[in-house]
Amino acid sequence: MRKGFRVVPIFLLMGFLASTALAGEPTEAIQKTTDKIIAIVTDPALKGPAKSEEKAKLIRQAVDERFDWEEMSRRTLARHWQDRTDAQKKEFMVLFAELLEATYLDKVEGYSGEKVIYEGERSDGEYAVVAVKIVTQKETEIPVKYRMKKIKNEWRVYDISITGVSLINNYRKQFNSIITRSSFDSLMEKLEAKVKREE
Amino acid sequence: MGVEPKYVVFLLMGVLSGFLFSGGVYAAPSPVLDLDHHSLIHETDARESWGDEVPGTEQPKGGSTGSPVLLCQVAGQVGMEEDSEAWEGGGASIPDPLEPVNRAFFQFNDKLYFWILKPVGQGYAKVVPQPARVSIRNFFSNLVMPIRAISCLLQGKMEGVGIEVLRFVVNTTAGFAGFQDVARQHLDLPLQDEDLGQVFAFWGIGPGFYIDLPFLGPSSLRGTVGWAGQLYLNPLDYMVEDVWANIGVRSYDLVNRSSLRIGEYESLKRAALDPYVSLRDAYYQYRIHQIEK
Numbered sequence: 001m002r003k004g005f006r007v008v009p010i011f012l013l014m015g016f017l018a019s020t021a022l023a024g025e026p027t028e029a030i031q032k033t034t035d036k037i038i039a040i041v042t043d044p045a046l047k048g049p050a051k052s053e054e055k056a057k058l059i060r061q062a063v064d065e066r067f068d069w070e071e072m073s074r075r076t077l078a079r080h081w082q083d084r085t086d087a088q089k090k091e092f093m094v095l096f097a098e099l100l101e102a103t104y105l106d107k108v109e110g111y112s113g114e115k116v117i118y119e120g121e122r123s124d125g126e127y128a129v130v131a132v133k134i135v136t137q138k139e140t141e142i143p144v145k146y147r148m149k150k151i152k153n154e155w156r157v158y159d160i161s162i163t164g165v166s167l168i169n170n171y172r173k174q175f176n177s178i179i180t181r182s183s184f185d186s187l188m189e190k191l192e193a194k195v196k197r198e199e
Numbered sequence: 200m201g202v203e204p205k206y207v208v209f210l211l212m213g214v215l216s217g218f219l220f221s222g223g224v225y226a227a228p229s230p231v232l233d234l235d236h237h238s239l240i241h242e243t244d245a246r247e248s249w250g251d252e253v254p255g256t257e258q259p260k261g262g263s264t265g266s267p268v269l270l271c272q273v274a275g276q277v278g279m280e281e282d283s284e285a286w287e288g289g290g291a292s293i294p295d296p297l298e299p300v301n302r303a304f305f306q307f308n309d310k311l312y313f314w315i316l317k318p319v320g321q322g323y324a325k326v327v328p329q330p331a332r333v334s335i336r337n338f339f340s341n342l343v344m345p346i347r348a349i350s351c352l353l354q355g356k357m358e359g360v361g362i363e364v365l366r367f368v369v370n371t372t373a374g375f376a377g378f379q380d381v382a383r384q385h386l387d388l389p390l391q392d393e394d395l396g397q398v399f400a401f402w403g404i405g406p407g408f409y410i411d412l413p414f415l416g417p418s419s420l421r422g423t424v425g426w427a428g429q430l431y432l433n434p435l436d437y438m439v440e441d442v443w444a445n446i447g448v449r450s451y452d453l454v455n456r457s458s459l460r461i462g463e464y465e466s467l468k469r470a471a472l473d474p475y476v477s478l479r480d481a482y483y484q485y486r487i488h489q490i491e492k
Contacts, residue, residue, distance in 0.1 A: 103470040106469055139333050139380065163488060165485050166484060169484060170484070171472075173476055173479075174480070175472070178472060187472075194472055
């Protein structure tokens with residue numbers, strides 16, 4: 001038994017070496033942003049309700065650098081995208097980005113020492129999928145996949161799926177349902193109301 | 200016990216099948232029954248779903264004008280909205296001919312959660328510390344091993360059967376009657392998340408349509424039949440035969456599990472513009488993810 005325990009760290013180390021060897025640019029990009037966000041969330045100087053706005057701002061900045069809001073917006077609206085004027089597209093992008101940021105903040109704020117394990121990536125030069133596993137304190141494992149696209153030499157996230165549920169697909173269903181039942185304007189109204197309430 | 204809850208389920212099945220055969224729900228070709236098509240969506244790389252969204256590939260919407268009245272109409276009309284969504288690429292939808300009923304049950308479950316399950320779960324969580332609740336969850340999960348093992352077997356996943364049996368032996372002994380998941384922690388034998396619904400999917404049976412079951416939450420016709428079948432595989436039903444004691448044990452399991460998941464539903468609701476559609480799609484995408492594994 002005692003011997004077994006000594007073997008474990010060596011395996012961990014080997015696993016770590018293997019994963020860093022496999023990790024390419026997309027994984028590095030995700031890792032950089034994740035580390036940055038964990039550092040913000042766990043920063044003792046940013047604790048407490050007085051600092052929550054500052055903390056949110058810092059997280060938003062980190063997310064902004066990595067997420068591609070335009071790509072996300074286009075994919076979410078799908079066939080409704082090309083019917084929009086440039087002004088409408090821009091307006092939608094701003095609101096949708098705010099909603100996604102709020103959603104992301106909501107998920108990240110409850111951070112309590114979950115471990116993030118990088119499980120590898122698949123890439124064809126222009127597009128990539130980075131697989132991550134989040135291990136919670138409640139002994140559950142949450143598989144997360146980041147879908148990324150290389151834009152101007154930077155890897156940007158355009159979709160996140162959590163336990164197989166793609167965020168963009170989920171919003172696409174909702175938005176399509178709202179647009180086909182009423183109108184794009186009503187979607188915008190709802191988005192605006194939602195974003196306001198989140199603040 | 201065992202008998203009475205099953206009767207309730209069969210009654211439900213009866214109502215559903217009655218609806219099925221009278222309403223001609225299947226008259227419209229359903230995009231969702233084609234499972235092979237779906238496996239593409241999640242397995243393929245990023246580029247695949249892109250193609251469908253390139254400008255210019257928009258398809259005519261046919262008779263579906265998107266009028267809200269149309270979409271709420273009877274069974275014969277359903278499927279249109281689903282069809283138009285299927286064109287988007289990156290994920291078809293599950294047909295939802297019972298949407299008005301489902302929305303009502305969604306509201307019912309929403310209230311059930313916020314008025315009863317959540318406060319009870321929170322109160323319970325104050326008394327029982329988290330590690331203990333995790334252990335209790337492990338215990339119940341260990342108990343229903345036959346459901347997972349048989350579901351693996353029926354899909355020919357022999358390695359899964361082996362893992363489940365081994366897990367049961369290890370966790371029941373070294374894991375103190377299943378309270379500790381030592382098989383996962385020390386032997387790297389993870390729980391095989393298989394159920395009868397996934398078996399039916401493996402056999403090529405489509406999900407049918409979406410059902411938001413009162414008390415039980417999101418499911419499909421296929422999932423509901425699987426759930427009913429599992430009542431026969433659940434050792435709990437043979438161990439606790441008294442109806443009320445059985446319901447009591449099940450309720451306790453539910454409260455314990457919910458106490459570990461408080462906040463998940465809230466966060467879905469906070470993020471959603473239409474929580475009903477969001478939950479329906481999340482259920483569907485999650486099931487595809489489980490089935491593909």
